Amino acid sequence: MFANFLKTASVAALATVASAGASLAVDLEFYFPVAVGGAAADTIEQLTAEYGAANPDVNITAIYAGSYSDAGQKALTAARGGTPPQLSVLLSTQMFALIDEDVIVPFDAYLTDEEKAEWIGGFYPSFMENSQTGGKTYGIPFQRSTPVLYWNKEAFKAAGLDPEVAPANWDEMVEMGKALTLKDDAGNVTQWGVRIPSAGFPYWLFQGLSTPAGAILASADGNKVNFNDAKVVEALEYLVDLSKTHEIMQPGSIEWGPTPKAFFEGETAMMWTTTGNLTNVRSNAPFDFGVAMLPAKERRGAPTGGGNFYLFKDSTDEQKDAAVDFVQWITAPEQAATWSIATGYIAPRAETWDTDKMKAYTADFPQALVARDQLEFAVAELSTFENGKVTQAFNDALAAAIAGEKTAQDALDEAQAKAERILKPYQ
Amino acid sequence: MTYDRLLNTAAAWMLALFWLLPLAYAVWTAFHPAAYETRFDLLAPLTLQNFAQAWSEAPFARYFLNTMILVTGIVAAQFTLCTFAAFAFARFTFPGKSIMFALVLMQLLIMPDILIVENYRTMSQLGLIDTIAAIGLPYVASAFGIFLLRQTFMTVPKELDDAARVEGCSYLGILWRVYIPLAKPTFLAYGLVSVSHHWNNFVWPLIVTNSVETRPLTVGLSIFAVTDSGIQWSIINAATLMTSGPLLIAFLLFQRQFVQSFMRAGIK
Amino acid sequence: MDTARRQWIYAWLMLSPAMAFLILFTHYPAVQTILNSFYSTPRGRREAVWIGLDNYQTLMLDDVFWKVLANNFWYAVWTIPLSIILSLAMALWVNDKIRGRGFLRMAYFTPTVLPLIAVANIWLFFYTPGFGLIDQIRGLFGLPEQNWMGSPDTALYAMIAVAIWKEAGFFMIFYLAALQTVSPSLKEAADIEGASRWYYFRRVLFPLLMPTTLFVSINAVINSFRLVDHIFVMTEGGPNNASSLLLFYIYEVAFDYWDTAYAATLTVVMIAILILLAIGQFFLFDRKVHYK
Numbered sequence: 001m002f003a004n005f006l007k008t009a010s011v012a013a014l015a016t017v018a019s020a021g022a023s024l025a026v027d028l029e030f031y032f033p034v035a036v037g038g039a040a041a042d043t044i045e046q047l048t049a050e051y052g053a054a055n056p057d058v059n060i061t062a063i064y065a066g067s068y069s070d071a072g073q074k075a076l077t078a079a080r081g082g083t084p085p086q087l088s089v090l091l092s093t094q095m096f097a098l099i100d101e102d103v104i105v106p107f108d109a110y111l112t113d114e115e116k117a118e119w120i121g122g123f124y125p126s127f128m129e130n131s132q133t134g135g136k137t138y139g140i141p142f143q144r145s146t147p148v149l150y151w152n153k154e155a156f157k158a159a160g161l162d163p164e165v166a167p168a169n170w171d172e173m174v175e176m177g178k179a180l181t182l183k184d185d186a187g188n189v190t191q192w193g194v195r196i197p198s199a200g201f202p203y204w205l206f207q208g209l210s211t212p213a214g215a216i217l218a219s220a221d222g223n224k225v226n227f228n229d230a231k232v233v234e235a236l237e238y239l240v241d242l243s244k245t246h247e248i249m250q251p252g253s254i255e256w257g258p259t260p261k262a263f264f265e266g267e268t269a270m271m272w273t274t275t276g277n278l279t280n281v282r283s284n285a286p287f288d289f290g291v292a293m294l295p296a297k298e299r300r301g302a303p304t305g306g307g308n309f310y311l312f313k314d315s316t317d318e319q320k321d322a323a324v325d326f327v328q329w330i331t332a333p334e335q336a337a338t339w340s341i342a343t344g345y346i347a348p349r350a351e352t353w354d355t356d357k358m359k360a361y362t363a364d365f366p367q368a369l370v371a372r373d374q375l376e377f378a379v380a381e382l383s384t385f386e387n388g389k390v391t392q393a394f395n396d397a398l399a400a401a402i403a404g405e406k407t408a409q410d411a412l413d414e415a416q417a418k419a420e421r422i423l424k425p426y427q
Numbered sequence: 428m429t430y431d432r433l434l435n436t437a438a439a440w441m442l443a444l445f446w447l448l449p450l451a452y453a454v455w456t457a458f459h460p461a462a463y464e465t466r467f468d469l470l471a472p473l474t475l476q477n478f479a480q481a482w483s484e485a486p487f488a489r490y491f492l493n494t495m496i497l498v499t500g501i502v503a504a505q506f507t508l509c510t511f512a513a514f515a516f517a518r519f520t521f522p523g524k525s526i527m528f529a530l531v532l533m534q535l536l537i538m539p540d541i542l543i544v545e546n547y548r549t550m551s552q553l554g555l556i557d558t559i560a561a562i563g564l565p566y567v568a569s570a571f572g573i574f575l576l577r578q579t580f581m582t583v584p585k586e587l588d589d590a591a592r593v594e595g596c597s598y599l600g601i602l603w604r605v606y607i608p609l610a611k612p613t614f615l616a617y618g619l620v621s622v623s624h625h626w627n628n629f630v631w632p633l634i635v636t637n638s639v640e641t642r643p644l645t646v647g648l649s650i651f652a653v654t655d656s657g658i659q660w661s662i663i664n665a666a667t668l669m670t671s672g673p674l675l676i677a678f679l680l681f682q683r684q685f686v687q688s689f690m691r692a693g694i695k
Numbered sequence: 696m697d698t699a700r701r702q703w704i705y706a707w708l709m710l711s712p713a714m715a716f717l718i719l720f721t722h723y724p725a726v727q728t729i730l731n732s733f734y735s736t737p738r739g740r741r742e743a744v745w746i747g748l749d750n751y752q753t754l755m756l757d758d759v760f761w762k763v764l765a766n767n768f769w770y771a772v773w774t775i776p777l778s779i780i781l782s783l784a785m786a787l788w789v790n791d792k793i794r795g796r797g798f799l800r801m802a803y804f805t806p807t808v809l810p811l812i813a814v815a816n817i818w819l820f821f822y823t824p825g826f827g828l829i830d831q832i833r834g835l836f837g838l839p840e841q842n843w844m845g846s847p848d849t850a851l852y853a854m855i856a857v858a859i860w861k862e863a864g865f866f867m868i869f870y871l872a873a874l875q876t877v878s879p880s881l882k883e884a885a886d887i888e889g890a891s892r893w894y895y896f897r898r899v900l901f902p903l904l905m906p907t908t909l910f911v912s913i914n915a916v917i918n919s920f921r922l923v924d925h926i927f928v929m930t931e932g933g934p935n936n937a938s939s940l941l942l943f944y945i946y947e948v949a950f951d952y953w954d955t956a957y958a959a960t961l962t963v964v965m966i967a968i969l970i971l972l973a974i975g976q977f978f979l980f981d982r983k984v985h986y987k
Contacts, residue, residue: 065637066650073950074637081551097953102739188839192825199845200931250824252845253934257816258823260657265465267825280657284461388952396759399935403847431892439788440795442781443802446864449817450805452828465826512713519706520699527710534721535913536969540921541942544949544958545724545731568716598705616872623865629812629924630946645810649928652816660820667813674808682800 026322028060030087031078033071033143033307039279040143043342047335051326058322068307075312079103084312086323092130092308093383093391095138096222100385100426104310106136110324119328122349129380131308133221139308140327141348142339145274146304146371146378147208149295150281153288155180155191155269166270166292170212170238173270173295177248180269193248195268196239197256202398203382203391204303205272208294209235211301211379217394222384223426227394227416228409235297236401236408244404253399260284274305275371278344282365291367293374300377306345337361346371384419385426393418457665464660477665481651484662486639490647491670497559497632497643498625502618504567509617512568513576514602518588534570540631547634557637566625572617579613580606615684626674644670725966731959743956750960760961762936763944766851770940771919773855778862779911783904785863786870787896803864811861815928818857819844822929844930847937854938857925862918866911873907874900909976916972920965941965 034040041064048060065071068091075088076098084103098104108116116137120128123141131139153163159179167173177193184190196205203217210217215231218224226232242249256273263271264285272294281289294302309327311320329335331349337357340347352358353372362369384390397415400406406414456464457478463471481487515521516528539546546565547556555561583606591601607614629645636642642650648670652663732750737743754760785803789796806814821828822843830840843853877900885895923943926932932939932947939947941961949958 063637064639066633066646067653069951070633070650073634073953076953077547077551077556081556100738101953186837186839188834188837199933250840250842250845252824252842254842254845255819255823257658257819258827261465262823262825265826277657286462386952388947389954392759392947392952395933396935399847399933403934403937405847405935435788435791436794439785439793439799442785443799446860447802447805448821448828449814449860450809452817452820453809453814464820465831508713508716511709515706515709519702521703521706524706527714530714530722531717533725534717536917536973537721537725537966538917538921539720541945541962541965541969542721542724542728543946544955544962545727546720548727549719549724564716565720568713568720570717573713619868623807626808627810627812627924629810629927630942634950645812645924648810648813652813652928658816658819660816663813663816667809667816671809671813675805678804678808679801682797682804 025056026058026318028058028087028319028323028326029085030060030062030089030323031065031071031075031085032062032089033066033068033091034064039342043339047330047338050335051329055325058326060326076101076103079312079314082314084314086312086315086319087327088310088312089143089307090310092127092139092141092144092304092306093381093387095130095133095308095310096383096385097387098310099133099138103313104138105313105320106138107140107311107324107327108136110311110320115328122351124348124350124375126304126375126378126380127348129220130304130383139310140331141306142309142327142331143307143343143345144304144348145276145306145345146302146374147205147272147274147294148302148370148374149270149272149292150263150277151270151290151292152263152266152285153290155266155287159269163288164290166290167295169296174242174246174248177242177246177270181248189247189250191266192250192268193246194242194270194272195249195254195259195262196242196272197254197259198239198398198402199253199255201391201395202253202402203394204305206235206239206398207303207379207382208272208301209239209297211303211377212294212297212299213238214298216379217382218380218384218390220380222387223423225384225390225394225416225419225423227397227419228412231298233408233412236398236412239398240401240404240408243402253402263289275346275368276344278365278368278371282367291370293370293377300374302374302378303381304375304378305381344368346375384423386422389422390419393422453664453668456661457668459661461659461661477661478669481662481666481669485647485651485666487644487647487666487670489639490642490644493559493641493647494626494643494645494670497562498622500559501563501566501625502621504563505569505572505621506614506618508568509572509576510602510607512573513580514598514606516573516577517580517583518598518601518606531570531573534568535574539565540628543631543634546631550635556635557641558635559641561635562628562632562641562643563625565631569621572621575613575617576610579610583609622674728959728962728966731956732963734956736954736956750957753957754960754964759936759939759944763932763939763941764964766937766939767920767941769851770855770858771916773852774858774862774919774922775912775915778859778866778915779908781859781863782866782911783870785867786874789867790871790874803867806861806864807868811857811922811924812928814861815857815925818853818925819929822853844938845934847934850930850934850938854926854930854940857929858918858922861922861925862915866914869907869911870904873904877903913976916976917969920969 032044044062048062052058052060063085065074071088072090072094075085075090078084111119120137127141127144131137131141149166151166156163161176161179167176173194180191180193181189182191198205207217210232213231213235215226215229215235217226217232243251259271259273260277260280262268263281278291293300311323333349333352333355336347336349336352337355339345340352341357341361347353347358382391382394393415397411401408401411455467458473459471460474460476516524550556550561587605588601591605596604627645629649632643632646633649636646648666651666652658733745733747734743735746789800789803793799824830824840824842824845829843833841843849881899882895885899920942923940926938926940926943930938932943945958945961945965948954948961
């Protein structure tokens with residue numbers, strides 16, 4: 001069809017260029033988990049073009065593959081079919097699965113010791129937790145995020161709270177939530193205190209509770225989980241009680257999609273969601289809002305999220321060298337600043353935040369700094385071998401407890417047993 | 428008007444208004460600023476901004492073109508393949524006929540939609556991943572179409588067939604001059620079913636396509652709707668209206684013909 | 696060459712393109728699916744190995760599978776009869792000389808042209824607790840918020856309502872076409888006999904519509920397994936698999952968990968159910984319908 005015609009035509013054109021005596025070009029293809037159009041794709045387009053102009057011997061093509069799940073599946077299938085991309089940005093949590101499938105290689109072999117220390121060492125350690133295993137670096141953080149708490153300052157004022165102060169810990173969140181939950185004469189709630197979306201993949205925001213409670217959900221080797229740790233149970237009981245006992249959150253599973261809208265509409269006075277929403281909230285909230293780190297329990301804590309660059313196995317050394325060079329370039333301060341400002345993803349290296357571009361941006365929009373500061377307390381997003389199945393078992397347990405079908409303890413015991421069964425071959 | 432009649436009319440209208448709600452909501456949000464997505468204020472300002480934004484943020488023209496190519500390609504291939512197969516079943520006796528027919532009917536149940544995993548592997552082996560052809564190929568030999576056309580062809584009077592034979596028509600000639608013209612309503616009816624199915628199909632195209640050049644509207648719309656920043660109904664609905672509008676208008680214009688063609692078709 | 700032999704050759708020539716595609720994309724993958732269900736999923740350097748009935752054993756112990764199967768059962772039990780009854784009612788109404796017939800027809804038909812994947816976002820808004828359409832209307836009557844998609848008790852029914860909305864308008868067209876072939880003299884005769892409308896419908900019209908009902912019900916049965924698009928957008932099968940359906944689960948296992956062998960096993964179950972249903976349907980309708 002037309003696409004094939006284009007492909008054939010461009011191959012033919014390249015062949016002509018090559019035979020005309022130009023140096024041999026290296027072709028790089030990479031999958032990107034973003035929709036076509038919008039800030040992310042436009043920025044990638046702009047950056048690859050810039051790189052191409054500076055490196056005429058490299059042809060780099062980005063394939064916009066849709067959601068993370070789509071991109072992962074497509075990259076994997078291409079790899080199994082013998083036509084893998086050389087690079088891909090995929091979920092950081094897919095690291096173990098990709099290793100298990102034997103389709104990726106660590107970056108180490110293509111870096112000098114100096115580069116390893118300086119470049120790899122320059123990323124925020126909490127991002128590297130999901131990127132390294134067995135002493136090797138498989139992922140380079142790029143499209144990364146973390147959840148934060150957004151609050152409606154006007155609602156705080158109306159409830160008699162200090163509009164400049166967000167809840168610092170769990171107890172304060174309940175206390176403030178009670179003041180913020182409003183009911184009409186019939187006793188129906190018109191404004192909830194807080195909203196923690198839980199539909200689809202509740203585990204992520206739940207890590208914003210289990211981490212402060214002091215629990216780590218999975219081992220660094222990705223083959224053990226601690227789903228029924230007493231601290232995880234405590235965190236889940238707290239989440240359930242927000243609706244059940246304290247009545248400051250909508251009961252039942254809460255959808256992600258309408259969450260920002262619920263915040264704008266005054267349906268909830270606080271919401272937990274990704275930093276990826278900063279730009280959206282900034283341009284659409286009809287009131288003054290604040291952004292804060294997630295409240296603490298034993299400690300502060302939150303998961304990281306998002307995507308890493310992976311280096312695919314089935315390519316020439318030349319291609320791998322070029323791919324590594326490209327990743328180094330695109331994560332360098334200038335480029336990372338451009339990317340971060342355009343998309344709201346967190347620039348993954350401290351030095352990026354010292355560029356003039358970033359400084360100007362954060363001076364104008366200081367809320368963007370909250371996410372970076374939270375990284376100090378952040379931990380790896382839940383990731384194991386057989387990641388899809390293990391995470392689903394955990395998600396199901398959370399959903400069952402939220403729905404009141406099971407107690408937190410029972411639900412988590414079951415999830416633990418299930419996960420152990422799935423992970424047995426990897427221990 | 429009798430009481431009974433009044434009741435029926437009221438029920439019909441209630442149901443119709445309920446059925447129309449999603450479309451009505453799509454129109455409401457698409458023509459109003461995002462702030463009115465959840466507020467139904469008759470004095471809300473009108474805008475075309477949502478259409479402009481949807482249009483500029485994703486290549487909907489290309490998606491639309493892909494869907495058009497896909498649907499016309501599938502329907503054309505289905506008409507051709509199914510007509511020949513149906514004619515063979517209706518007109519000829521040959522060894523293995525009933526086994527063949529049973530094999531065809533199996534696809535009525537084991538439809539391609541549930542064989543996504545294996546068909547994906549086949550497409551990958553054929554090197555057809557991420558082509559419009561790959562979206563359509565599993566559907567081109569349609570048991571439904573063969574069955575429907577066979578039923579119609581079997582109602583063609585033997586005398587017409589014989590008369591054409593006497594005039595020296597070949598089998599192809601008979602098919603072309605006698606059977607196909609008589610089956611026109613069936614073709615139209617089946618065409619409508621097929622267009623509606625493939626216009627709406629989502630899971631399989633989601634799996635086999637990777638790029639703007641091949642994605643049909645459904646996949647394009649779903650990718651467009653998934654963002655970190657939550658659902659933006661006004662823009663998504665503007666995109667939906669923009670892309671479904673042509674088919675809706677076509678139906679409004681041709682609804683009488685559609686229904687009449689169905690009336691004369693074998694489906695009853 | 697004798698005529699019989701010529702007929703064979705013609706028949707086979709005409710049949711072969713369609714059969715080739717059918718075999719390649721239906722029979723071959725179906726057989727392959729069955730075979731794969733006896734192997735393990737290949738992972739990296741580990742090839743697929745024969746594991747006999749292990750996948751089926753996993754299936755028996757998989758509580759998610761049983762839940763999804765039960766969900767799919769209820770999904771079928773509600774969507775099939777309700778969409779057929781509604782579509783028949785719609786067809787009877789717009790076949791009559793009713794006020795605003797053109798408008799009614801268009802209203803009933805809209806679901807057919809709006810892709811489910813796109814409308815799912817709209818339904819998501821209707822169901823959203825608090826500011827969603829249903830809750831706004833409930834609010835007018837002083838009723839509290841209701842989390843339709845977020846509660847395991849209602850999530851599946853929320854999905855069923857969307858499916859019925861999608862299907863009924865489409866099926867209406869078939870009934871409408873059939874109704875228009877019914878001779879008006881039948882109705883006149885019934886009126887002369889003094890038969891009630893209900894009697895006329897039950898004893899005259901409904902039997903005449905039987906072939907359409909068979910056709911529509913086959914489609915409805917297939918759709919009760921096939922129509923899962925809205926689940927991708929609205930609930931992703933949640934909460935705790937309360938709204939997950941078999942095809943959606945197969946997709947998840949194959950394309951999110953990357954476990955193709957287990958997905959094949961699930962597909963085999965689905966094929967088996969469909970074949971059983973086909974046989975059942977055949978016996979149920981066989982006595983009443985005469986297809987040549």
